[in-house]
Amino acid sequence: MSLDNKKVKEIAYLARLNVQDSEIEQTASELNNILSLMDKLGDIDTGDSEPMAHPLKMSQRLREDKVSEEDMSKEFQEIAPKTGKGHFLVPTVIE
């Protein structure tokens, strides 16, 4: 599997990474090196193995349905870039 420049731009957009046009070529080549390393995993014969959704062979622990968290909004708001009337404020999102 290898990525062309167009795909790299697309992925950068989806990840909201600001990759400059001048950097695309190099980024693509670096990413392709990583991918070819990953491709080595394909050499291993996994025909007898069940697919796993998680590397641990365990199942999810469940939590009792109980409210255990206190209101810490003050602390959280203090470290937010901008707040108002209890809300977090972000640049206008136009829908």
Next chain:
Amino acid sequence: MTWETVIGLEIHSQLRTKSKIFSGASTAFGSEPNTQACAVDLGFPGVLPVLNEEAVKMALRFGLSVNADINKNSIFARKNYFYPDLPKGYQISQFEIPIVGNGSIDITLDSGENKTVGITRAHLEEDAGKSIHDLYDDFTAIDLNRAGTPLLEIVSEPDMRSAKEAVAYAKKIHALVQYIDICDGNMQEGSFRCDANVSVRKQGEGLGTRAELKNINSFKFLEKAINIEVERQIDILEEGGSVVQETRLYDSIKNETRSMRSKEEANDYRYFPDPDLLPVAISDELLLEIKKELPELPTEKKLRFVDTLGLSHYDAEVLTSQKEVAEYFEKMIHQGADAKLSANWVMGDLSAALNKSQLEILDSPISSEELFQLISRITDNTISGKIAKDVFKLMWEGKGSVDEIIEKQGLKQMTDSSAIESIIDDVIANNPDQVQQFKDGNSKLLGFFVGQVMKASQGKANPKQVNQILNEKLS
């Protein structure tokens, strides 16, 4: 050219757990902004989601109610996208293996026929926060109280063929989630939300390109949104154009759907299994336990109403379409009320009065006990059905109990046959022409005499006796 409409629905129903799906923050509605958003909900580094047991059980309750396959090992996945009300940059959802697989539910069409709608899957996921766009000119305000609220997304097969069918299905699911007590069904507060996938095709052809309609918060708007979207798509196709696959917002004020430009870029959610969460294992014991706890489902209740109470399918359907209405009706029956009469009153006068005052049955000023008393006064001949309607109005206005009103207003039915006889004698004496016509064979005039007698008795004469005595006197 005839076009066929094809509709599938995605219903997000908020599960009524006390705490969030992956954190111990409260899910109560209407609190001050961000006071119920903890570090897990805010996506702080280093936090770990831990799954709420009750959310899993509720999903299973739903699955068992629609005879669905339950996946004994389901997987949580990350659905990646950027939006300010999604702090982690991904929503924890289920992708490859949802907890609830294939199932189905029966809906009743206007014609009275039943139709089975397939349910593709139902999966657990977390809700996002809320973006408020109109609070500030230069900012969007974010309230993350809702972030992490458990949702069950119920996905139907594209089995509906009209907006009406889609509404019938949505209402059925709405009733079901309330019967099995997993969702409060409050559409205004967003506890129950419908997205509709709509496409059209020429009869017999493959599926057309669909548009996904969002922002629908009532059954009325669901029907309108689908109808207006179908019109739009047919117009495009008949002019030789093609429908674009996209998400469209329904605007209820303008009654139109419009493209959500911000989501125009091809969505690529890059789902992958969430490494923070292990597969969810469901034991046979747990499934059995949940099966035992399931209450009587709407369809079962409906059939019981038909079979044991002798109600029509239509009446039984209406009475069971809302859990609270069914419970109100059943309370009357348990006190010994006549089933058909109770059904008529609940679906007739009570439901009309509730609608008029925009009240839910739980807030009815007339309790099931009181309505039971009212109809017992009809069945024991204290008052006629007609007078009962007046008593009902006075009860609604809080003018007292059934018996107090009947007593105070002097509404007691006249059952003394000699008193009724004397009124009838007067009526016969005052209308010699009609008497002659009746005797000449115009039997329709009986209604006229009954009317005159009822009028003279101010509606209090027992109609059965009036009919009987009139027939005797006129023959």
